[in-house]
Amino acid sequence: MTQAKSIYKQFYQKLILATSLFIIILSFIFYGYTKSTIYEELKESLLSDAELIFKISQNADANSKNFNIITHKGINVDMVTLKHFPEIPYTTFKINDDHFMQILYPFNKDKKQYIKIVKNINSSIQMLTKIFNNILLISFGGLIMVVLYAFTVSKTLLRPIIQITKNLSNMDENYLTQINKKNLPIEFHPLANSINSLTTRIETNIKFKKELFIGVAHELKTPLAVMKLKNEVTLMKDREPQKYKDTLKLTIEQINDMNKMISSILDIGRAEGAQFEKPEEIDLVQYMQRKTNDYRMLSAKKKIVLTFFSNVNHHKVNIQATLLNQIIQNFVQNAIKFTPDDKAIAIRLEKTKKTTTITITDDGSGIDESIDLFAPFKRMGEESGAGLGLFLAKNAADALGAEVSLKNREDGKTGCVATLILNNKTSQKKD
Structure with missing residues (x-):
């Protein structure tokens, strides 16, 4: 059995790990950049000294015996003869506890003579050591702050979830x-x-x-x-x-x-x-046309003209047909029941980008909108019935994630409009 994991623990652990890695990587990048910058300055300093010495000694009769220029303390200058010039003119080495950097600068290529400058870089190494120690100290302090920050942020972000969970549990x-x-x-x-x-x-x-x-x-x-x-x-x-x-x-x-x-x-x-019925694919326009034809048998007894209109020719949807039928059947039967003889009922289907609206408009006497007719045992007029039809339709609509309403007409005529609004889901196909 898998042990349940705490989202609070997971969050602060991942936050600490990610931030720590970021600080460590940033520290190494900063130290590496600082070190390379200092070494580049040392190389430029040695190159500048070598160029200056070369200019000074160019017109003099300089050779390896009398070439003993010393620019200042910590720098030794000499002339050497080499058979092969090294690929890398700069080298660093260590003698006992002292660190040195060396440059070989061409002096006389025909005689294969080179100016060799060796500089003591102990002070630069000590500076790098101090910088490294300071970075370690700052990184350690930063890690402590990250841990505290992770705990604080975790609690702050989880507080709304805890609040919602507490409300729901009560x-x-x-x-x-x-x-x-x-x-x-x-x-x-x-x-x-x-x-x-x-x-x-x-x-x-x-x-x-x-x-x-x-x-x-x-x-x-x-x-x-x-x-x-x-x-x-x-x-x-x-x-x-x-x-x-x-x-x-x-x-x-x-x-x-x-x-x-x-x-x-x-x-x-x-x-x-x-509600647990598996949705099936139907053409909603054809489905409503068939239902309208079936209801005409009922409306014909009262000589009521029943019509159907749609703004699209086809509209395929995945839906629980039993629930849809309960809504449409209840709306149409109520419309027929409360519409006088020789009147009309219009069924309309209108599809837009986001919704599909089905309306049943009758020529009855209308309703009292102050009464919640979708509540159980609420009856309209003096017609017989249990008063559960609209309650059943509302439950079916809720199961479909749809909306139903019943309102009086607003076109100046008597009667009411029963409306069903379906959300167009991604599972619906193009018309």
């Missing part, structure tokens, strides 16, 4: 709070926004689920109480056969209403199961 279904972005760095705002959005959705879902359970109990208890009371009253004394028939008819009607309620509840269960 949350449960009874205590959901929004993450305060005021004290968070701006880089963590998208994460906080996502968590707050998810928290809001969870809170809404829990609220709706509680309302659903309470509503189910109420909606099922009421018809049971009506049937029980009606049957008890009927059985209190002997009655005409018609009275018994009326009681049985009422019981059957109540049972039918309860069956509708149970079917809606089962649809919610199927919708939650459909």
Whole structure:
């Protein structure tokens, strides 16, 4: 089993390692540059001395016996005869504890005579040693500061994560709070926004689920109480056969209403199961055309004209078709239910670069926008129904990562517009 790693430990270790390597490399580069600079100055000094000596001795009868010029202390000048001039005119060497640099400068090429200057460079070596020691001392102090800096920065960068983690660990279904972005760095705002959005959705879902359970109990208890009371009253004394028939008819009607309620509840269960359905590729335009043709059978009973428009001919998407069908079917059936006879319903699909919007516009009487119709058991008008259709559509939309809304028309006509907005994902193909 792999042992869990601490992000705090990993971060400060990598920061210390990277910064330490940087300081060490920079120190060696600085020392190497300083050393090469000092050696170059020594070489230029020896070359300058050799050129000066050459000019002074050029008109004199100089030879190896009488050539004993000494410019100043620490520099010895002599003339030597060599069979072969060395490829490297500059050399450094050490005698006991003394360090020297030597230059061979041509004096008389025909006689193969060369000016040899040897300079004591102990002071330069001592300077380099001091510089090296100072660099080591500074690097050691820098490493200590890097360690302290790494711990401080690690804690500073992890503080927002710890804050978010603490808030999340304290949350449960009874205590959901929004993450305060005021004290968070701006880089963590998208994460906080996502968590707050998810928290809001969870809170809404829990609220709706509680309302659903309470509503189910109420909606099922009421018809049971009506049937029980009606049957008890009927059985209190002997009655005409018609009275018994009326009681049985009422019981059957109540049972039918309860069956509708149970079917809606089962649809919610199927919708939650459909969230795990594997997405499939469909042509959304052709899919909506087929659905429109199917719904025309329902709209024809009320002589409602059902039309479909699209701004593209083809639009292939990967989507969970069962969830999509639950949304579209609920919107269209509601539009047909609340649209008077001989009116019209328009279904539109509009694709843009980022989104695909499907709208169902009816000629009904409109809605009360102050009521959250996507909550369970919220009904429009006096039409029969369990009041769970839009709740089911909202859950399906959330599972698809889509948005749904229901608003009154704004074109001066009565009726409402049901809207589904799908995000165009990278998995969608070009039209």
